[in-house]
Amino acid sequence: MPAHDLRARYDTVVVGGGHNGLVAAAYLARAGQSVAVVERLGNTGGAAVSTRPFPGVDARLSRYSYLVSLLPKKIVADLGLRFATATRDVSSYTPTFRDGRPTGLLVGGGEERTRAAFRELTGGEREFEAWTRFYETNRRVAERVFPTLTEPLPSRKALRARVGDEDAWRLLFEDPIGVGIEEHFTDDLVRGVVLTDALIGTFADAHDPSLAQNRCFLYHVIGNGTGDWDVPVGGMGALTDALAAAARSAGTDLVTGHEVTRIETDGTEAEVTYRTAESEGTVAARDVLVNASPQDLARLIGDAPPAPAEGAQLKVNMLLKRLPRLKDTSVDPREAFAGTFHVAEGYGQLATAHAEAAAGSLPSAPPSEIYCHSLTDPTILAPDLVERGYQTLTLFGLHTPARLFAADNDAARADLLKATLAQLDTHLAEPIEDCLAPDGDGRPCIEAKTPLDLERDLRLPGGNIFHRELSFPYASESTGRWGVETGHANVLLCGAGAVRGGGVSGIPGHNAAMAVLGH
Known part of the structure; x- marks a missing residue:
């Protein structure tokens, strides 16, 4: 995307061209404001992009974020986005012995x-019936809570009344999620499958008193009132391309290759300083929305930075010549990998991995989950690759906090990747390495990103994919009306670090735009 010259002044300047910044810009420009999005990189999209990571191979992968649940249909409709998702017939497959x-x-x-699958695994009906009750409770909460995410923040009391179920409130908002999981389920594998939604990018134990795991779990089960995680057709870049088009068509100036270095404000007018490869300049605005982490916001405006919250995940992209055969021959690999394929994610295994990482060691049996985008949406592959049976695999590893990579990121990455693939191989009838496609130079098509890699590439503090710890979706003493407010009246946070941020949702962008427009 070519860079454009900035005008001297705008109604609103959005710092950062990730998906939330594009959502905010599109809403504001459609409301008649003059808006500029100023992006450091050479393209918009942030972490929600599609790229061809393997030289000489026409496979366009969702490189960082990869599934959609929290993006409200309201935003898609309001902005007229030409964007679709595809559902997955299989939710998950968890191999074991x-x-x-x-x-x-x-x-x-x-x-x-x-x-029947529950009966075969556990020898009876109890676990399936408990599963049904547990997720019916989550569904009822989702239907009541999700619509509030694009409304002014409710109070805790108001949200509790809206949920209208004290047992559900205790399960999700008061007791550590481990309490509810252990009350409902007895099988270790079933318990682990449930717990994984509480640990995506969140380094916590099932019984952590901070309830960080509860907040993570909540956002993973309330998306659009169903909790379904769908596949973005065309890859995640299709969403941010559609958002960029919507913002641009509404009159937004999208300016790439411009790094914002300072924000100065008196509360009513602001000046944004930026630099390019050739020069430095400033642009004035009435309001500034920051689609970056709270740490970056503090650095830009000269405030004391908040306490960091490190990331704790391994992201691996792979391109395969074929899907691997499974040791469990009762399941077709095309079904097993179409949903979420859980590896080393039994309840006890997750607890052990957390304890090892908390003690300063990479997990000996790293837990991870995998899915195959191309089974649901083959459009991300060139037709000749589809014809030859190529498939993509995306792996997301848990319980690997940034601190474990500080001494030697490259060595720790290599060790973790080897151990993670070894755990996957435990359940395969052939090594995953034998299935990897070669790139144009003959090298295996696999790349791995640690939290420190994400910090370097995307400026996520500590590699935290949520920018900071997630928050419950209700107001507190430190939040404003929309959960995007800062200590400066005309500077708002519109990224994942806002209240009700995290994930590919566009919700902070929408809410920041509503705050600017006085809604």
Whole structure:
């Protein structure tokens, strides 16, 4: 995307061209404001981009973020986005061994098939019935809470009344999520499958008294009132391309290759200083929205930075010549990898991995989850790759906090990747390395990103994909009306670090725009 010259003044300047910044810009420009988005990189999209990471291979992968749940249909409709998602028939498959026999739990394919899978794994109906009750409770909470995310922040009391179920409130908002999981389920594998939604990018134990795991779990089960995680058709870049088009068509100036270095404000007028490869300049605005982390905001405006919250994940992209065969021959790999494929994510395994990482060591059996985008949406692959049976795999590892990579990021990455793939191989009838496609130079198509890599590439503090710890979606003493306010009246936070931020949602962008417009 070519860079454009900035005008001397705008109604609003948005710092950072990630998906939230583009949402905010599109809303404001459609309301008649003059708006500029100023982006450091040579393209917009931030972490929600599609790229061809493997030289000489026409496979366009969602490089960082990869599934959609929290993006409200309201934003898609309001902005007229030409963007679609595809549902997955299989929710998850979790391989394991019982009595030395390879087996697993397939969730999906209809109620009766899922019931049969639970019965086969656990020997009875109890766990399936508990699963049904547990997720029906989550669904009711989702239907009541999700619409509030694009409204002014409710008070804790008001949200509790809206949920209208004291047992559900205790389960999700008061007791550590481990309490509810252990009350509902007895099977270690089933408990682990449930817990994983509380640990995506969040380094916490099931019983952590901070309830960081509860907040993570909540955002993973309330998306659009269903909690479904869908595949972005065309890859995640299709969403941010659509958002950029919507912002541009409404009159927004999208300016790339411009790094903002300072924001000065008196509360009513602001001046934004930026630099390019050739020069430095300033642009004035009535309001400034910052689509970056709270740490970056503090640095730009000269405030004391908030306490950092490190990331704790491994992101791996792979391109395969074929899907690997499974030791559990009762499941087709095309089903197993179409949903979320859980590896080393039993309840006890997750607890052990957390304890090892908390003690300063990479997990000996790293937990991870994998899915295959191209099974649901083959459009991200060139037609000749589809014809030859190529597939993508995206792996997201848990319980690997940034501190474990501080001494030697490259060595720790290599060790973790080796151990993670070894855990996957435990359940495969052939090594995953044998299935990797070669790139144009003959090298295996696999790349891995640690929290420190994400900090370097995307300026995520400590590699935290949420910018900071997630917050419950209600007001507190330190939040404003929309959860985007800062200590400066005309500077708002519109990125993932806002209240109700995190994930690919556009919600902070929408809410910052509403705050500017006085809604």
